[in-house]
Amino acid sequence: MKAISYSRYGGPGTLEYGDVREPKIGPDSVLVKVRAAAVNPVDWKAREGYLDPMLDAVFPVIPGWDVSGVVVRLGVSVVEFAVGDEVIGYVREDFLSRGTFAEYVAAPVRTLARKPRNLTWEEAAGLPLAxxxxxxxxxxxxxxxxxxxxxxxxxxxxxxxxxxxxxxxxxxxxxxxxxxxxxxxxxxxxxxxxxxxxxxxxxxxxxxxxxxxxxxxxxxxxxxxxxxxxxxxxxxxxxxxxxxxxxxxxxxYWVRPDAEDLTRLSELAEQGVVSVHVSETFPLERAADAHRLNEEGRTRGKIVVTVAQDEADGADGTGRADAASADPSKSTG
CATH class of the missing domain: 3.40.50.720 (NAD(P)-binding Rossmann-like Domain)
Incomplete structure (x- = not known):
């Protein structure tokens, strides 16, 4: 799949657009076909190495924690979502590696909620972390x-x-x-x-x-x-x-992924209580420009990276993980 990644800490120039391995999904995760991913200050701070005392980086790192997209595959124990569900997520793990600036992201169900029906993909991507x-x-x-x-x-x-x-x-x-x-x-x-x-x-x-x-x-x-x-x-x-x-x-205070809180936010968005202002969007391959703009610190609302859908057709979308990946007896780990 195509993704943005960096193999060392540094400035926006460390971000590269290219092919990376599609993520595996665990029992309690789903594979999300990414439609949009918001940029947050924590993204460039992580890229610069400021979070290294807190979070291990497993290089190459795909940045991004915010996402809106469609569920295309389910982990073996997932009952909360179905293939085809439109979701949003604050997909943070306790290490840096598998982010959302990619065609697909493996997202634990604890990080997800259903997408507000009245928001665009870009607006929805800006809701979770913020x-x-x-x-x-x-x-x-x-x-x-x-x-x-x-x-x-x-x-x-x-x-x-x-x-x-x-x-x-x-x-x-x-x-x-x-x-x-x-x-x-x-x-x-x-x-x-x-x-x-x-x-x-x-x-x-x-x-x-x-x-x-x-x-x-x-x-x-x-x-x-x-x-x-x-x-x-x-x-x-x-x-x-x-x-x-x-x-x-x-x-x-450091924000935590919370499916219940995120569901409540989605409901408030659908009720018109909360709106998300998107100031500018960039295609995935221009994520470095999105990072540069966010670093300036003068953005009104959110900056969002979008993934062209003709790029994201590689997942099989057949539902649950195949038997070989789901059966612990066949695992080499």
Whole structure:
């Protein structure tokens, strides 16, 4: 199959487009024919080697954790899905190797949910990682309640834009930091935009003189200090970008694959509560350009890589794994 891969850590130039071996599927996994895969900051951070202290890399590594696609083969114990099901997934394993920037991906069922019927393939691919991050932080780590005021940093970005919508759905008032060019976009999501840069604290206090109840940080660095100063008594601070948040009395959060949470997000998308803004798409062979654009850190919503379907006709699509691969007695492992 065709895929994007890298055989060493480094810049976007390490990404190569070419043939790789089609992934095997375990008993609790399905083979997904990829239609689209979203780009996330973690993808280029992994490629640069920043995740090496946490995750082993089995080279060559296919990047990407977000996917939308169609189930074409089932592991022997899978009952949750059928061949032909349209799915989305945050397909993260505890090592780097078998990602979603490919014609096919082997996806554990614990990472998948059914695709929202009202979203395009590109929009659906942008929902899992960003949506799960926003949902788990707001409902779990921050425990946002109706009537509270929430400050969301980078409110026009992939995670931030979904966080604004979800926080509004939870009944919160949302203040969102964004560049001037994205203020109307943040308003369209239900947030009250404030500009980045010097004087941020004063601008936020102008909207919330008594402080904010919760801060959702996606930026890190000096933003953490400003955020901590803006908290009301008993306010909560969570960052997904900087572990130094602990020093400010906050919590660092890393998103987890969760089929139940992802199913809930899919339902909210179908209800019109959550939308995904796709700013730009790239064909699979131009994934390096997608990485470069994402690294600039100024994207509104999501950047998505698409897989041409005439390239992805190699799987047999016959259903369950063949007997030789499914029978443990025939395994050489």
């Amino acid at each position: 949506g799960l991050t926003a949902y788990q932080v707001l409902t779990g780590a921050l425990q946002v309640k109706r009537g509270e005021t929430v400050l969301v940093h980078a409110a026009a970005g992939g995670v931030g834009s979904i966080a604004v919508q979800l926080a509004r759905h939870l009944g919160a008032r949302v203040i969102g930091t964004a560049s001037e060019a994205n203020h109307d976009f943040v308003r369209s999501l239900g947030g009250e935009p404030v500009a980045y840069g010097g004087g941020l604290a004063e601008r936020v206090r102008g909207l919330a003189p008594e402080g904010v109840d919760a801060v959702f940080d996606t930026v890190g660095g000096d933003t953490l200090r400003v955020s901590a100063d803006l908290l009301a008594p008993e306010g909560r601070l969570v960052s997904i970008a900087d572990g130094d948040v602990v020093g400010y009395g906050g919590r660092y």
